[in-house]
Amino acid sequence: MIIDALQYNNWSEKIFNQLREGGVTAVHVTITYHEDFRETVENIIAWNRRFEQFPDLIRPAGSAEEVQAAASENRTAIIFGCQNCSPIEDDIGLVEILHGLGIRFMQLSYNNQSLLATGCYENEDPGITRMGKQVIGEMNRVGMVVDMSHSAERSTLEAIEISERPIAITHANPSFWHPALRNKSEQVLKELSQNGGMLGFSMYPHHLKDKSECTLESFCEMVARTAELMGADQIGFGSDLCQDQPDSVVEWMRNGTWTRERDYGEGSAGQAGFPEQPDWFRDNRDYPKILIGLKEVGFSDEEIEGISGKNWLQFFEESFGALKPNA
Amino acid sequence: MIIDALQYNNWSEKIFNQLREGGVTAVHVTITYHEDFRETVENIIAWNRRFEQFPDLIRPAGSAEEVQAAASENRTAIIFGCQNCSPIEDDIGLVEILHGLGIRFMQLSYNNQSLLATGCYENEDPGITRMGKQVIGEMNRVGMVVDMSHSAERSTLEAIEISERPIAITHANPSFWHPALRNKSEQVLKELSQNGGMLGFSMYPHHLKDKSECTLESFCEMVARTAELMGADQIGFGSDLCQDQPDSVVEWMRNGTWTRERDYGEGSAGQAGFPEQPDWFRDNRDYPKILIGLKEVGFSDEEIEGISGKNWLQFFEESFGALKPNA
Numbered sequence: 001m002i003i004d005a006l007q008y009n010n011w012s013e014k015i016f017n018q019l020r021e022g023g024v025t026a027v028h029v030t031i032t033y034h035e036d037f038r039e040t041v042e043n044i045i046a047w048n049r050r051f052e053q054f055p056d057l058i059r060p061a062g063s064a065e066e067v068q069a070a071a072s073e074n075r076t077a078i079i080f081g082c083q084n085c086s087p088i089e090d091d092i093g094l095v096e097i098l099h100g101l102g103i104r105f106m107q108l109s110y111n112n113q114s115l116l117a118t119g120c121y122e123n124e125d126p127g128i129t130r131m132g133k134q135v136i137g138e139m140n141r142v143g144m145v146v147d148m149s150h151s152a153e154r155s156t157l158e159a160i161e162i163s164e165r166p167i168a169i170t171h172a173n174p175s176f177w178h179p180a181l182r183n184k185s186e187q188v189l190k191e192l193s194q195n196g197g198m199l200g201f202s203m204y205p206h207h208l209k210d211k212s213e214c215t216l217e218s219f220c221e222m223v224a225r226t227a228e229l230m231g232a233d234q235i236g237f238g239s240d241l242c243q244d245q246p247d248s249v250v251e252w253m254r255n256g257t258w259t260r261e262r263d264y265g266e267g268s269a270g271q272a273g274f275p276e277q278p279d280w281f282r283d284n285r286d287y288p289k290i291l292i293g294l295k296e297v298g299f300s301d302e303e304i305e306g307i308s309g310k311n312w313l314q315f316f317e318e319s320f321g322a323l324k325p326n327a
Numbered sequence: 328m329i330i331d332a333l334q335y336n337n338w339s340e341k342i343f344n345q346l347r348e349g350g351v352t353a354v355h356v357t358i359t360y361h362e363d364f365r366e367t368v369e370n371i372i373a374w375n376r377r378f379e380q381f382p383d384l385i386r387p388a389g390s391a392e393e394v395q396a397a398a399s400e401n402r403t404a405i406i407f408g409c410q411n412c413s414p415i416e417d418d419i420g421l422v423e424i425l426h427g428l429g430i431r432f433m434q435l436s437y438n439n440q441s442l443l444a445t446g447c448y449e450n451e452d453p454g455i456t457r458m459g460k461q462v463i464g465e466m467n468r469v470g471m472v473v474d475m476s477h478s479a480e481r482s483t484l485e486a487i488e489i490s491e492r493p494i495a496i497t498h499a500n501p502s503f504w505h506p507a508l509r510n511k512s513e514q515v516l517k518e519l520s521q522n523g524g525m526l527g528f529s530m531y532p533h534h535l536k537d538k539s540e541c542t543l544e545s546f547c548e549m550v551a552r553t554a555e556l557m558g559a560d561q562i563g564f565g566s567d568l569c570q571d572q573p574d575s576v577v578e579w580m581r582n583g584t585w586t587r588e589r590d591y592g593e594g595s596a597g598q599a600g601f602p603e604q605p606d607w608f609r610d611n612r613d614y615p616k617i618l619i620g621l622k623e624v625g626f627s628d629e630e631i632e633g634i635s636g637k638n639w640l641q642f643f644e645e646s647f648g649a650l651k652p653n654a
Contacts, residue, residue, distance in 0.1 A: 034417060036416065036417075086417060089363065089416075090361060090363075090413060090583060090584055090585055091584040091585075092584060092585060092586065092587055093584060112442070112456060112457050112458055113440070113442060113453070113456040113457070113458070114442065115439070115440060115441065115442065115585070118453070121457065122453070122456060122457055123453075124453030124454060125453065126440070126445070126449070126450075126451030126452065126453040127451060129439060129440040129449060130439050130440070130448065130449055130585070130586070131439055131440070131585040131586065134585065134586045134587055134588065137587070138587060256417060257417055257418040257419060257420060258417055258418075258419060258442070258457070258458040258461060259419060259457070259458065259461045260419055260461055260464070260465060261461065
């Protein structure tokens with residue numbers, strides 16, 4: 001079972017077929033970067049049309065049981081999530097509404113300061129805000145996972161501490177391997193795992209050592225070092241694959257409507273577009289290669305089963321349901 | 328000429344008549360506390376109906392010239408402003424749109440962290456955010472005044488520094504007189520005045536020494552001390568009058584939709600509602616008493632003319648127009 005905890009592709013029948021060829025059982029797909037509630041609902045409607053159009057390839061999933069059902073049906077389970085808290089606008093009541101619409105992950109911030117937390121591109125990180133504390137409690141209650149992939153260090157540490165349920169960093173790598181702003185410190189990774197959280201390894205070139213030139217061996221050695229730090233049962237994949245997207249999309253991800261200047265984020269004026277994927281992960285059909293790479297750096301079959309999917313499945317099992325009143 | 332730089336009344340013909348009786352030439356009225364863009368537009372529509380219904384008492388104003396026209400027409404000029412940046416949502420393009428709709432003041436935050444700046448009720452204040460810097464530039468360009476009345480200390484100091492045009496604190500008092508969270512430090516007031524900014528004195532009991540029991544003499548002495556600090560030409564009134572509002576409104580101001588607990592803001596569980604106004608400022612008809620009080624603490628007639636209205640008029644003259652391309 002392979003589970004990928006973050007993709008934002010320009011979805012098509014071709015990509016759904018590649019998910020099947022690669023043996024991918026479930027994908028957490030990004031519904032929102034900057035969209036507000038109403039725009040997020042529109043993106044869910046677009047997914048409803050895809051589910052109607054490709055019923056043999058994909059199905060929606062909001063629970064571990066539905067992911068397992070997808071596996072037995074030979075389809076890929078699609079799990080919804082948001083990379084920003086923009087869909088709840090300034091209304092805590094929208095957390096429960098969005099859970100009802102199938103959203104299972106929400107980042108407390110994207111790259112900038114949000115109403116809840118700080119993004120990794122701000123100069124200062126004051127931690128979780130007053131509203132942020134309230135919203136974490138509500139996400140815990142209804143069963144929506146706090147995702148801190150794009151958040152800054154202090155906000156992330158505070159979210160781990162404040163959240164009563166394990167949180168996730170769905171797509172990032174350790175900064176000891178590649179010190180990108182988006183990658184995570186050892187302290188964050190340790191506290192994440194000590195609190196039952198999960199890390200999804202990114203295969204987005206800006207998060208990789210040597211970027212597009214990164215080797216599979218280097219990636220798998222990094223996975224092994226991270227397993228020593230966090231345990232092999234609290235890591236998985238979160239590729240951040242943005243397949244077939246035009247460069248206008250990465251410009252929109254970075255700039256949204258918040259600035260009148262142009263922000264290049266992880267890129268630069270000279271390399272403003274999407275970077276080229278490493279040759280060992282062009283698309284979902286390459287997943288079997290990565291499993292072989294993990295074997296070669298010494299992981300056992302059982303550990304590889306966990307990293308490739310069972311760890312995320314276990315996390316979904318514990319995270320997607322409402323807290324019981326007496327729990 | 329009397330100008331009041333902040334009121335949020337439950338508007339009625341009675342109150343418009345009281346403005347006329349008190350000789351109030353212009354009022355900056357709050358259009359938005361938590362409302363988004365569309366809800367703000369709805370509040371402007373409600374004002375359009377009032378302008379139609381009471382053409383002999385009020386008129387809209389978006390410039391110093393229109394305020395002067397109101398004076399000669401014997402009407403009260405109504406200037407629109409927002410106590411939060413919620414109406415621009417996450418879209419910098421809405422700054423110019425809102426200026427086109429008549430908005431002339433916008434607070435970068437209300438009590439909590441916003442996308443732009445920090446409110447005075449947060450534990451931490453990281454200063455102006457990435458988006459905040461962009462939005463201040465855009466407000467400068469189109470002629471919308473940065474108002475930091477509810478913002479925290481560091482954010483306020485940074486806004487003064489970043490803004491290329493003078494900013495305002497439309498409704499607050501010095502904390503040397505009454506150390507409320509909403510009142511302002513000497514450093515803030517000094518830097519505000521050194522950069523050409525204006526302070527409007529609040530008559531909201533939580534901002535007054537001895538609250539509802541505050542005396543007119545104490546208030547006027549505080550004005551005199553502030554004039555020594557800031558200059559008599561950079562201070563005015565911003566009463567924060569919330570006349571005829573039910574207590575449900577102050578609960579909404581404090582809690583909006585951001586929390587599932589109940590926040591009492593400047594109040595407390597025992598005193599959750601609006602506080603009683605001091606006996607020397609029950610409503611706009613009391614303004615002449617305050618002018619006498621200012622005379623009694625030693626202000627000259629010319630200084631009183633400035634504090635009561637001409638200072639704000641001068642500030643409007645310099646602040647409400649677009650920056651010229653070559654200016």
